[in-house]
Amino acid sequence: MVLRLILTRHAKSSWDDLRQSDHDRPLNKRGRASAQAVGDWMRDQSFVPQTILCSTAARTRETLALLALDAPVEFDEGLYHCSADTMRAKLTQQTAQAVLMVGHNPSIAELAERLAHELPRHPRFLDYPTCATTVLEFDADSWQEVQYGTGKIKAFVVPRELSERT
Template sequence: MKTLLLIRHAKSSWNDPEMDDFDRPLNKRGKENAPEMATRLLSRGTVPELIISSPAKRARSTARIMAKEWKYPKEAILLEEELYLCYASTFLKVITKIDDDFNAVAIFAHNPGITDFANYLTEEIRIDNVPTAGIFAIEAETDHWEEFDRAKKRFLFFDYPKSEVF
């Protein structure tokens, strides 16, 4: 079994309209939500063995904050250029390259790609929007990431900072 955690970056700052989108940092709420969501994931008994992130500052920062809560070394976070503002199909390209030794993987990325990909993965639920710091989890009945797309999948949970249920 392989578990995939799709995590949207936490809330970012729009204080500097001149700043390049790629370089936007997290705002105060984002810095508070990221560790909260990491802790919620821990309470579910799920901890990623591998973290892959978009290299954009807000995604990288979210990954690092959550990694700290999970006692995952920030130096081990893989930055994947293709995850910056990508399409749903790009996620599959990244996933098929994951080493089969890892059974639980977190991917930090952006909308609209992350919402589109979450909806692609399951017919059980439809998500209008993965909010900032939101986590969508799914399990695939396979031992090989290369087979992830074709494998039977089971929706595990969808959680986000303002969620009432968790």
């Protein structure tokens, strides 16, 4: 069986209100447009999840809403600024064949890098800018079988590339 994991960093957040807590920061205008573009790209490429794990932060929730994907969602406070190992542990609890995780750097970038068998030759992969998205596939029967270094990167995109295509 082939398992698919989609890793999306939240879109660009607003810093307009410096009194606002980090957890409560919303997206800015560019971030909202980026999330919509990435959602359109996911649907166009048939990279659609069967289930979604999302941090509880306002910017991840808003990113997810603007991706406009139709799948059950689990909002998990434990995904807010956690480690890559914590993200992977949460993934191993999943049963769906295609999972989307919406989270934060540095953990989401580290998870993508550690899961990949071979890194893409993309200049932005290692810094994983806002709303960057990686699609990985694994030849495994369950998420518990997935090990670091075994994922095949099927796609990596940053929102700026999507706006340059139109």
